[in-house]
Amino acid sequence: MEISSARKEELVRYRRTIHKLPELKYEEKQTAAFVSSHLRKLGYSFEENIAETGIVCLVDSGLPGKTVLVRADMDALPILEENHHDYKSTVDGKMHACGHDGHTSVLMGLSSELKESLSSFVPKGRVLLCFQPAEEGGSGADKMIEAGILEKYNVDACFALHVWNHIDLGKLGVVNGTMMASVDEFHIVVKGTSGHGAMPQHTVDPIVVGAHIVTALQTIVSRNVDPLEPCVVTVGSFHSGNAFNVIPETAELRGTVRTYSKEVYESVPLKLEKLVKGVASSFGAEVEFNYTRVDKPTINDPEMADIVRKAGKKILGPDSITEENTRTMGGEDFSAFLMKRPGCYFFIGSRNESKGYVHSHHSSFFDFDEDSLPIGLSVMKEVIKTYLETG
Numbered sequence: 001m002e003i004s005s006a007r008k009e010e011l012v013r014y015r016r017t018i019h020k021l022p023e024l025k026y027e028e029k030q031t032a033a034f035v036s037s038h039l040r041k042l043g044y045s046f047e048e049n050i051a052e053t054g055i056v057c058l059v060d061s062g063l064p065g066k067t068v069l070v071r072a073d074m075d076a077l078p079i080l081e082e083n084h085h086d087y088k089s090t091v092d093g094k095m096h097a098c099g100h101d102g103h104t105s106v107l108m109g110l111s112s113e114l115k116e117s118l119s120s121f122v123p124k125g126r127v128l129l130c131f132q133p134a135e136e137g138g139s140g141a142d143k144m145i146e147a148g149i150l151e152k153y154n155v156d157a158c159f160a161l162h163v164w165n166h167i168d169l170g171k172l173g174v175v176n177g178t179m180m181a182s183v184d185e186f187h188i189v190v191k192g193t194s195g196h197g198a199m200p201q202h203t204v205d206p207i208v209v210g211a212h213i214v215t216a217l218q219t220i221v222s223r224n225v226d227p228l229e230p231c232v233v234t235v236g237s238f239h240s241g242n243a244f245n246v247i248p249e250t251a252e253l254r255g256t257v258r259t260y261s262k263e264v265y266e267s268v269p270l271k272l273e274k275l276v277k278g279v280a281s282s283f284g285a286e287v288e289f290n291y292t293r294v295d296k297p298t299i300n301d302p303e304m305a306d307i308v309r310k311a312g313k314k315i316l317g318p319d320s321i322t323e324e325n326t327r328t329m330g331g332e333d334f335s336a337f338l339m340k341r342p343g344c345y346f347f348i349g350s351r352n353e354s355k356g357y358v359h360s361h362h363s364s365f366f367d368f369d370e371d372s373l374p375i376g377l378s379v380m381k382e383v384i385k386t387y388l389e390t391g
Contacts, residue, residue, distance in 0.1 A: 003374040007109060011373040014038075014105035016087035022076030022094040022101075025138035028053040031074045031104065035131050038108050042115045046129075051143030055131040058153055059114045061388075065125025066156040068387050069149075069341070070380060071334060072107035073100045073135035073160075082364040097366040099163040099350070100135065106161065106376045107131060113381060121385040128153050134333075137183075137294060141336040150340055157304060158337045159383055161376050163368045164347035165360060166325040172312035172379065173326035173347030176305050180298035180345070181230065181258035182265050183331030188213065188276055189288040190240075194249040206251035207240045209285045213253065214238065216279050217272070220257075224271050225264055232258040232329050233272070258329045260297055295331040301342035304387075308344045311382035316375065322349075344383075348376040 014034075021030050032053045039046050039057055046057035053074070058067075081088055081095035089095045111129055114122065130149070134140030149155070167173045190213070192206035214235050225231045233255065240251035257272065259265045269291045280287040309321050326347055334345050350368035351357055359365040 003378050007112070007377070008374045010112070011105050011109045011377065012370050014108050015101050015370060015373060018101040018104055019087050019096045020090050022089050022091055022096045023074075024078060024094060025075045025134035025136055025140065026052045028074045028133050032131065035074075035104065035108060039111060042111060044111065044115070050147045050149065051133055051140055053133040054140065054144050056149055056153070057111065057129040059111075059118070059122070059127045059129065061118060061122045061124050061126065063124035065123075065388055067126040067128055067154050068384055069128040069130050069153075069155045069158040069337065070107060070110065070384070071130040071132055071141075071158065071160040071337065072103040073132050073140070074104050075100060075134050075136050075138065075140070077136055077362060079362065079364050083367055085367070095364065097363060098136070098361045099368055102163045102368065102370075102373055102376070103161065104131060106373055106380065109373070109377045110380060113377070121381045123385065123389050125388045126153075127384060128155060139294065139333055139336070141333040145336055145340060155341055157387060158341050158343035159304070159308070159380065160334045160337075160345050161348050161380060162332070162345070163350035163372050163376065165351045165357060165366070165368055167322060167347055167349035167351060169349050169352045169369050169372055170316055170320060170375070171322050171349035172308070172316060172320050173322055173349065174300070174305050174308045174312065174344065175323050175326055176300060176302040178260040178297050178299050179327055180332045180335070181232070181260055181329040182297045182335070183295040184257040184259075184269070185292045185294055186255050186257065186272065187290040187292070188253040190251040190253070190280060191286040191288070192247070192249060192251070195247050197245040197247055200247060203247045204284045205247050206249065206285060207247070209280055209283045210238060210240060210251035210253055212283070213276055213279050216275055217255075220268065220272055220275065225268070229264050230260040230329065231264055231268065232256075258331070262297065265297055295333045296335040296339055298332045298335040298345050299338055300344045301338070304342050304344040307386045308346045308379075308383055311379050311386055315378045315382055348372050348379065
């Protein structure tokens with residue numbers, strides 16, 4: 001699946017155009033217009049404004065077969081870019097700090113390849129190009145699914161790639177089963193009784209209660225979850241009071257829970273709520289407890305992962321597949337697609353120390369080796385071909 005030099009230049013051009021104009025979740029109007037213009041020039045019919053700014057484009061081989069969805073996310077992050085390259089973000093406080101500009105560019109390149117050489121890698125069936133908004137905390141995948149695209153286009157399987165600066169260029173990260181954790185958020189308001197700091201006997205101190213809650217939450221992982229199951233509970237925010245000699249009425253805690261398996265994903269919220277309310281009650285305090293699901297665990301189907309491995313080895317060589325630095329407690333909303341259809345989410349190595357592409361995702365200095373873009377396109381073409389041949 002050789003990619004021409006002209007296509008490689010095209011991918012870089014697309015990526016840098018998108019990088020200069022980053023847009024946050026559900027604000028991707030310019031990016032969507034850029035994608036739409038590209039698809040329109042190629043002569044495609046497509047559906048716009050799904051989940052506000054999403055786009056889907058069905059490419060049909062004309063021969064009976066399965067339908068495979070390929071997704072790219074389009075949104076950026078609220079980060080001030082500190083790089084100094086000529087394609088730096090032109091929007092203060094917004095930056096493509098995760099690589100979504102690269103993913104969108106690869107899918108745009110795939111649309112061009114489909115138009116120019118459809119039969120070379122789509123032997124039968126159909127390919128659904130899915131340009132998705134709001135991956136960064138906006139549950140854009142869920143919104144696309146709720147819009148009915150899986151049923152409307154009879155999707156059988158789904159794939160997505162992510163450039164990954166924790167894996168060297170030329171490597172491909174793929175695993176069976178869970179690859180990324182769920183992302184849940186909790187918000188706790190402890191309600192006590194305020195009073196003078198010199199007379200605590202007349203109060204119920206929400207700061208003390210909150211401190212005990214923080215400590216008790218650590219037992220969710222150490223004593224309530226199977227030690228062989230990955231789980232993280234983190235309190236990232238604790239705010240209460242504004243005077244040195246006053247016991248306040250309330251304390252507010254916010255945090256996140258990350259889980260890997262479906263069983264822990266389903267059981268932890270109730271365990272956490274019971275623990276928090278029990279601790280508060282023992283001190284005579286009350287609590288408001290809110291638990292929000294953001295992303296599900298990202299769980300690859302083993303057969304679909306094998307298709308990606310096979311494609312990666314064919315494109316990059318037999319030693320190109322790695323699981324090192326591939327599993328992570330970070331989250332990804334492509335998980336919503338994988339809960340509905342078999343598929344695989346995989347990493348394209350984009351780290352290159354010799355060129356200085358070493359900064360982590362979500363860093364204000366993040367950038368990646370653009371040589372990963374044609375690699376991603378080649379691998380995805382081979383994935384599509386391999387899957388549709390078996391269907």
